[in-house]
Amino acid sequence: MGMALQRFLDHVFPRYCCFCGEHLRQSIFRYLCDACAAQLIPIREPICKRCGHPLTFDASCPRCARYTFDFEQLRSAFPITRYSRQLIHNLKYKNQTHLASDLAQLMLCNPLMKDFLQNGILVPVPLHWRRYFWREYNQSELLARALAAIEPSISVRLLLKKAHHTRPQVGLHSQARQQNVKGSFRLNTKIAIDRQAKVVVIDDVLTTGATINECCQTLKQNGFQHVYAATFAQTVRFKNSSLN
Ligand SMILES: [Zn+2]
Numbered sequence: 001m002g003m004a005l006q007r008f009l010d011h012v013f014p015r016y017c018c019f020c021g022e023h024l025r026q027s028i029f030r031y032l033c034d035a036c037a038a039q040l041i042p043i044r045e046p047i048c049k050r051c052g053h054p055l056t057f058d059a060s061c062p063r064c065a066r067y068t069f070d071f072e073q074l075r076s077a078f079p080i081t082r083y084s085r086q087l088i089h090n091l092k093y094k095n096q097t098h099l100a101s102d103l104a105q106l107m108l109c110n111p112l113m114k115d116f117l118q119n120g121i122l123v124p125v126p127l128h129w130r131r132y133f134w135r136e137y138n139q140s141e142l143l144a145r146a147l148a149a150i151e152p153s154i155s156v157r158l159l160l161k162k163a164h165h166t167r168p169q170v171g172l173h174s175q176a177r178q179q180n181v182k183g184s185f186r187l188n189t190k191i192a193i194d195r196q197a198k199v200v201v202i203d204d205v206l207t208t209g210a211t212i213n214e215c216c217q218t219l220k221q222n223g224f225q226h227v228y229a230a231t232f233a234q235t236v237r238f239k240n241s242s243l244n
């Protein structure tokens with residue numbers, strides 16, 4: 001977008017930071033001021049090579065110690081903190097779909113993510129049509145499309161669909177979560193894709209990983225050889241947590 005057009009639009013439709021309400025003029029983010037964006041501390045090395053959980057220098061991964069995964073690797077840009085949770089919450093439940101581009105921009109600002117997503121075919125975690133009907137959009141798909149809009153080597157394919165309705169994962173303990181999503185995804189056979197392609201299942205958050213893993217398992221069972229996963233944020237558990 002040209003600067004003159006941007007200035008005109010900013011005059012007619014002023015933009016404000018979704019956290020502090022500051023009037024925004026120049027920022028790479030649309031609805032986030034630079035000061036608030038700086039509150040989001042990206043996940044950096046050292047991390048677990050498998051699930052992307054941050055590690056202290058001698059520790060093993062607390063997530064992989066508890067769960068096994070079907071993806072080759074997963075990466076998240078941020079730990080779940082007050083700020084990242086609020087952003088996701090606004091995108092998911094407050095109809096602030098315009099935030100998707102800021103979330104995508106924030107993700108790609110993390111060098112860890114930029115390399116990881118390069119040349120990837122993003123596969124959003126599908127929403128069942130009944131929930132889609134109420135919410136009218138799938139936040140994972142919005143995020144995927146926003147990433148592809150910024151990074152030309154990234155594409156989006158709706159390779160998975162929800163086979164039956166499952167109750168929301170919120171409030172279920174980890175074993176119940178696995179049971180709840182078991183066998184709930186199907187391959188969308190209308191889309192033909194090389195089984196050797198790099199496919200990246202994408203979602204807003206990773207908690208236990210049950211939903212994402214079920215998606216990855218479905219892709220592997222259908223012959224995909226290189227299955228990865230990525231989320232905007234993930235829960236992290238540090239022994240002496242200074243986050244949040
Ligand atoms: Zn702000």
Ligand SMILES: [Zn+2]
Pocket residue numbers: 048049050051052053061062063064065
């Ligand atoms: Zn791990």
